[in-house]
Amino acid sequence: MKYIDFEVLDAKKQGDFCEVVLKGDFEPSLPAQFYMLKGDWGNHPLLPRPISILDECYKKKEIKFLVKNLGEGSKKLINLRKGDFVKGTGPLGNHFPFENLKKSDKIILIGGGVGVPPLYYLLKFLKEKGIEAIFLEGAKTKGELLLCEEIKKLTDDFFVATEDGTFGEKGLVTKIAEQFQKTADIVFSCGPIGMLKAVSEMFEKEKAKCYISLEERMACGYGVCLGCAVEIKGKEGKSSFQRVCAEGPVFDSRVVIWK
Amino acid sequence: MEIDLKVDVGKIELKNPLLLASGCAGYGLEFDDFFDVSKVGGVCLKGLSINESKGNNPPRIWETPSGMMNAIGLQNIGIKNFLKEKAPHLRKIDTVFVANFYGHKVEEYVEAAKMLDDEECIKALEMNISCPNISAGGIQFGVDPLLVHKVVSEVRKETKKPLCVKLTPSGNIKETAKSAFEAGADALVAINTIPAMAIDTEKMDFRIFNKVGGLSGPAIHPIAVKMVFDVVSEVPIPIIGCGGVEKGSDGIEFLLLGARAFQVGTALFYNPKAPLDIINELKEYLKRKGFNSIKEIIGKIKTKEKEKCL
């Protein structure tokens, strides 16, 4: 990880979302890793915000993020303009364990909201290794679906569910996940906590390994403040708090103790 | 000419007056990717207790205007694990490591201090007295001058190391400072975080699981400056300023009032290189003002004159 001065090369804003391309002297990252990002807006807000890496080109020193406006900090980020400066610390955290996957594995990626970008990044890594994966995406409505065109380019097995039925299957993404419940070997998921919980419950009943990328409020992002705690099962019924920013954000769903 | 940043806090010699604040710098080993830790004057380690401590349920933090609240619950690996796993690495780093520690009873403070006393990499102890005393109905040690006297004097008897007492802004800080001094503290740190609360009006619930959190960051800096002002004129021992330092001039405020060093906490979260920036700003300031040594500015502002009503 490094503390980096980035320059905004491009910022494509669409409604509540913005795809931001930054240039800077960063180190290569892996899927589910993230940066703590803050523009030069002084102390309002004070703390940087954790944002997952969507994609990067290490050679060109370009890195891409997809930000959704959810509050004060993310609003500042989606309003970044070409030429602005951003400070970023990263890449942070662990990553989706994809190194030992086999071509014969049935791999399911399940994403919702701002959980889609890190899964897209994972899909790219899998593609490069020649490994196929099924991608399931859920959203409230058609307008909130993310990265559909990009995902389609990387997999033929792309299924969508919207809660209002404006696109794809009507209902929650877990509804379309059910068909893979028994056959999946490994599941990677990122998105709203309710979705992660439902996905975990569904696949834990069967043989699939299930890895979820969690979110928690963060102050430092690099492991010193202990602000981002998640409760994890330990030995002999004991549990402990681990750091989403350091031991996570990716955890085996079977060890997470849900709030 | 090279600007001299060396200061001493009683018996503790620091290469510069900047210390990393406890709870904001982990176990001193987390900064390698950002800067060389031996460049800072010292590092106050995460608050340690006799046994490891699990910490509070999340959410543990909440951001506020120019600040943040935290209720980590003093999660730490315990002194035994610290001595086994972390201390050997710290011994190789050339800076002053200060062991911050706490307890929930007088005996726990004493035991913790004893356990840390023989570790060579620990150059001083920093007592966090902003903890509830479970033997006395949960009142904070740090707000009651009699309790402060009791716990500090008991610890004093059992440690050879320089003993810093970290004051809480709750209560009458002049009184608690005097008690800590009279009980044998070698230096005082002012201040710890300020008790605060925030409510989520949508969910109609507290923002932090623990309900109360400690406020830190630039928002508390002027309060910390006032408290350092209060304490420097009250006791003859060295004071270390702490609260909301994010740039050189923030630390200089403390020094001008007579503090001999200062700590940087929350700023590390939004600028992991803040210590280097601040040290450079100290040098630039001294150069610009025509001083060769930082000692020349310590206590430049007279604090003895009586305050008028606001």
Ligand SMILES: Cc1cc2nc3c(=O)[nH]c(=O)nc-3n(C[C@H](O)[C@H](O)[C@H](O)COP(=O)(O)OP(=O)(O)OC[C@H]3O[C@@H](n4cnc5c(N)ncnc54)[C@H](O)[C@@H]3O)c2cc1C
């Ligand atoms: C590892 C990680 C990766 C992330 N990746 C992305 C990403 O790629 N794109 C993206 O747009 N967002 C991402 N987020 C979420 C993003 O960090 C939060 O939306 C942002 O911090 C909210 O800050 P704010 O000031 O805009 O909102 P606030 O005003 O602070 O909060 C607005 C709402 O967001 C919720 N919230 C705040 N912080 C977080 C958080 N850290 N996690 C979950 N919910 C939060 C609050 O509870 C509130 O409901 C990620 C979060 C984590 C922890």
Ligand SMILES: Cc1cc2nc3c(=O)[nH]c(=O)nc-3n(C[C@H](O)[C@H](O)[C@H](O)COP(=O)(O)O)c2cc1C
């Ligand atoms: C996340 C966090 C954890 C902290 N943990 C401790 C601790 O373990 N012991 C302690 O004495 N102070 C602790 N503090 C208080 C700081 O050391 C410091 O006194 C306070 O934050 C004010 O300084 P700042 O505004 O520069 O952060 C903690 C502060 C924060 C923000």
Ligand code: FES
């Ligand atoms: S955000 Fe500070 S430890 Fe994770």
